[in-house]
Amino acid sequence: MTSEAKRPKVDDDTPLQNFLRWCDNVGVVLSPKVRVSKEGTVADYGMLAEDDIEVGDVLFSIPRSALLHQGTTNLSALLKREKVSLESSSGWVPLLLALLYEYTAPQSKWKSYLSLWTDFKMLDHPMFWSKEERDRLLTGTGIPEAVDKDLANIQKEYKDIVLPFMAKHADIWNPVTHTLELYMQLVAFVMAYSFQEPPEMEEDEEEDEKPPNPPMMVPMADMLNHVSKHNANLEFTPDTLKMVCVCPIKKGEEVFNTYGQMANWQLLHMYGFTQPYQDNADDTVDIPVANLHKAATKDGNQQLLKEMWEVLQDKGAFVFGKNGCLTDIELHGTLKVLCMSREEFVEFKDNDGWEDDEEDEEEINQAFSNGGLPGLTTKWKQLIHKAARLTIDGYRGTDRDKDLMEDKALLGGLSSRQRNALHVRYGQKTILDKVMELTKT
Known part of the structure; x- marks a missing residue:
């Protein structure tokens, strides 16, 4: 099943032909190895290979003067x-x-x-x-x-x-x-x-030290559709932007860009489409820290947990992907706090957090991967398991999701909104089910 995507719908090719002529006039250079088409793509418009394309081939280049942003408008x-x-x-x-x-x-x-x-x-x-x-x-x-x-x-x-x-x-x-x-x-x-x-970036700068550049509209580049396993990347040079092939593309195949590592909920929220959940290698689900707190309150010292919550509540959520927790350092620290005794917590607060000689990050990464979750302590597994269950319970009216995903006739009868929402819900619940399975005690 192909991913749904977004592209302008037109009754004929006149707008496209006008656009392609415009591209010629403003200096956009399109390789003879590709063409823009609405036939054979996952959407009304996309880009197809007219010939075999090799890694490093430039599919098209766009002069910076053709970009649309506040610096290029007449105003x-x-x-x-x-x-x-x-x-x-x-x-x-x-x-x-x-x-x-x-x-x-x-x-x-x-x-x-x-x-x-x-x-x-x-x-x-x-x-x-x-x-x-x-x-x-x-x-x-x-x-x-x-x-x-x-x-x-x-x-x-x-x-x-x-x-x-x-x-x-x-x-x-x-x-x-x-x-x-x-x-x-x-x-x-x-x-x-x-x-x-x-x-x-300067040599000694971290990426998060620089404010992000403002967005800009990039004609032609935005004609490409997205999949997580893409075959082209947009590269920036001082004079031009270039779409470059990053893995071999056979004649007749579609050229795909990537918008980054995007979960289906992010794709739907920001772009208005999803990939089928099994095709999106970057799918994720959030387990709110509030659910971990609720899981802990069921059998803990309520006053102590209240004090712990005041320390932990600004963490938002813990992100799980298909291979484990992506925010493992944060989850590791939270679980350590929630499982402290009163004396340990007082010392933790007095020290304003952890000592510098904490556990190795690689060991933490492994511990909270799918392979490592079963080996966590019983208490930690119980908290993660209960928090995952509380997160699943937060979905509304999704009892039929499994049937819808497995029945092509039922799936085909859904509207695009229903289908996109299903991809998001089912993908997230699949990850949560796996987390619960791995933390069962």
């Missing part, structure tokens, strides 16, 4: 001058204002590119679902909470920053045209199609 000088007033928690406001303008400007340089999206109905992010539908299909996955936060931030950003800015520059933006609805659609467009250039 770049204004957006740069007003940079301070456009600061926000997302950091996306300048790009979104550029898109609001370029998307509605008849003479936009990017008209042939943006015309691929005559509307944004193909973007089926959960933010466009009704709250009832999100709760019914996605409760327990973490997506409804993420969407509620997104919607609140988008509305606040538009009301507090964008509207006052548009009022100040009413000759360029108009709230009647540049509505909150269009703004929200463009947020989804940026979530689904934009790229971020990795920050330049």
